[in-house]
Amino acid sequence: MSQLFIPIILFLGLIILISSFFIVKQQTAAIVERFGRFNSIRHSGLQLKIPLVDRIAGKVSLKITQLDVIIETKTLDDVFVKLKVSVQYKVIREKVYDAFYKLDYPHEQITSYVFDVVRAEVPKMKLDDVFVKKDDIAIAVKTELNDAMMEYGYDIIKTLVTDIDPDSQVKAAMNRINAADREKTAAQYEGDAARILIVEKAKAEAESKRLQGQGIADQRREIARGLEESVEVLNRVGINSQEASALIVVTQHYDTLQSLGQETNSNLILLPNTPQAGSQMLNDMVASFTASNQIGEAMKQAQKKKNGK
Structure with a gap:
C-alpha cells in the first residue's frame, strides 16, 4: 500500500518543484504576493517563489505604450x-508598485x-490658431499629464496632436477661400508677366528703331563719302563740281530705273520716268546750283563792304 503512495508523492513533489520557478x-x-500581501517585484529572467505561499498577482509592461484620444x-x-491626441507613456521602473496598486x-x-486640458485650451483659440498652435496644445497636455500621472508611477514620454478635423461645411468653406486666394495670386502673376512682356517688347522696339536709325545714318554717310569721291574723280577730268553733281544724280536716277526693271514682282512706279525726266531734272539742278552760287557771291560781297566800312 505504501509503495502505491510513493509515485504519487514523487509526482506531487515534482509538480511543486516545477511550480516554484517562473520566467519573466x-x-x-x-x-x-505572499498570502495576499505584496512581497516583491521580479524583473526579466528565471525567478523562484515559494509554492502554495507565493503567487504572481500580475505583470506590468515596461514598454512605451501609445494611447490615441479623440x-x-x-x-x-x-x-x-x-x-x-496621441499620448506615449510608460511605467517607471522604480515605481512599478504604484503603477500596479494605485491605478486600475x-x-x-x-x-x-x-479631455480636460484640450477642452480648456482650444475654446480660447480661433480655428486658424488651433492649426498654428497645435504644438502648444500638445505641450499643455503633456505638462498636465506629467504632474498627474507621476504620482501613479507613469512617465509621459510625448504627446502629439496628430489630427485636426473641423466640421465638413467649415472645411469646404476653407477650401473655397484657399482656392480663391490662389486664383487671385495666379491672376497677379499673370498680370505681372503680361506687363513685363509689354515693357520688354517696347524696349526691344525702341532698340530696333535706334539700330535702324543708326544703320540709315551709316548708310547715308557712306553714300556721301562715295559721292564725294565720285566728284573728285570727275573734277580731275575737267568737270566742275556742279556738273559732276548733276551727272551723278542723273546716273543714280537711271540706275534706280534699271534696278526696278530687274524686279519682276515689284509694283513700284517711279514718276516721272520718261526719258525727258532726266534732262528736266538735270536742268533744274543746274539752275538751282547757279542760283545758289549767285546768292552766295552776293552775300560775300555784302559782307566785304560791311567790313570795309
Whole structure:
C-alpha cells in the first residue's frame, strides 16, 4: 500500500518543484504576493517563489505604450472641431508598485486628463490658431499629464496632436477661400508677366528703331563719302563740281530705273520716268546750283563792304 503512495508523492513533489520557478519576459515586471500581501517585484529572467505561499498577482509592461484620444470641442469662433491626441507613456521602473496598486485603469485616467486640458485650451483659440498652435496644445497636455500621472508611477514620454478635423461645411468653406486666394495670386502673376512682356517688347522696339536709325545714318554717310569721291574723280577730268553733281544724280536716277526693271514682282512706279525726266531734272539742278552760287557771291560781297566800312 505504501509503495502505491510513493509515485504519487514523487509526482506531487515534482509538480511543486516545477511550480516554484517562473520566467519573466524582457521589459516586464512581475508582482509577487505572499498570502495576499505584496512581497516583491521580479524583473526579466528565471525567478523562484515559494509554492502554495507565493503567487504572481500580475505583470506590468515596461514598454512605451501609445494611447490615441479623440476629442470634439468648440473653438473661440464657434467652430466644432475634432482633435486626435496621441499620448506615449510608460511605467517607471522604480515605481512599478504604484503603477500596479494605485491605478486600475490608466487608459481611462489619461483620457480624462486629455479631455480636460484640450477642452480648456482650444475654446480660447480661433480655428486658424488651433492649426498654428497645435504644438502648444500638445505641450499643455503633456505638462498636465506629467504632474498627474507621476504620482501613479507613469512617465509621459510625448504627446502629439496628430489630427485636426473641423466640421465638413467649415472645411469646404476653407477650401473655397484657399482656392480663391490662389486664383487671385495666379491672376497677379499673370498680370505681372503680361506687363513685363509689354515693357520688354517696347524696349526691344525702341532698340530696333535706334539700330535702324543708326544703320540709315551709316548708310547715308557712306553714300556721301562715295559721292564725294565720285566728284573728285570727275573734277580731275575737267568737270566742275556742279556738273559732276548733276551727272551723278542723273546716273543714280537711271540706275534706280534699271534696278526696278530687274524686279519682276515689284509694283513700284517711279514718276516721272520718261526719258525727258532726266534732262528736266538735270536742268533744274543746274539752275538751282547757279542760283545758289549767285546768292552766295552776293552775300560775300555784302559782307566785304560791311567790313570795309
